[in-house]
């Protein structure tokens with residue numbers, strides 16, 4: 582059945598001159614089908630560089646929006662319109678506007694996991710790979726508001742020794758990974774290296790050997806000689822790690838770290854998306870122009886290597 586479905590998707594993809602992008606947290610069969618897998622910004626940059634007319638973004642709403650911000654001339658499809666990101670939804674443009682009024686001289690850095698409207702109100706966008714570099718590029722005497730993820734924000738504040746104004750947002754998938762999960766996994770696999778995503782809680786990060794974004798985890802595991810890793814992030818990440826390093830063992834820090842929104846994308850929905858050209862993700866032009874400025878400022882301050890990290 583899947584074989585037939587995959588053939589159908591490939592045929593539709595050719596007919597539509599489409600490209601399929603999949604986030605590292607997508608179900609394994611979607612990652613295997615995709616033309617490119619990666620993190621949200623890496624995929625959006627890929628979307629901006631392609632000749633394809635249609636982008637099927639296998640991820641969540643804000644990711645497809647980011648692709649639409651960078652590639653307004655292309656059709657960006659999200660196979661399930663209900664695939665949202667609760668973290669991105671934790672701050673609205675109105676709430677950010679109120680926060681800015683309380684700190685009128687502050688610059689705003691927003692994590693890419695945010696709506697187009699929030700990006701449009703921000704000075705800089707950032708990813709978990711480059712948030713430290715983005716904050717470091719801002720003059721020391723400028724106050725900084727960092728939204729919406731408090732755990733990434735604390736990690737950045739510590740790394741940069743800056744006092745950031747944080748928003749109390751969090752990723753419900755990463756905060757289910759507990760200190761006890763890491764301690765148990767370390768007892769069971771004493772030689773394993775612990776890699777944790779910066780969206781994890783502070784106690785989890787303190788017990789980890791390396792705090793890395795998903796793309797950084799792939800680079801780190803590739804360069805390391807370690808044979809076992811405990812991975813504290815969404816469980817979908819184990820698929821690209823294992824694929825890239827088949828001789829290495831990757832152990833999920835918690836089997837509960839599953840993003841239900843990422844798992845809403847199925848092969849059937851990808852086929853249907855290409856067939857019916859749904860759901861088209863668009864961003865109003867006035868919002869897109871402002872949101873793009875925040876993304877462009879981020880890209881400008883990064884060395885070229887980091888832009889796709």
Ligand code: SF4
Nearest residue numbers: 666667668752754840
């Ligand atoms: S894993 Fe967390 S941040 Fe990523 S899409 Fe799911 S809820 Fe959002």
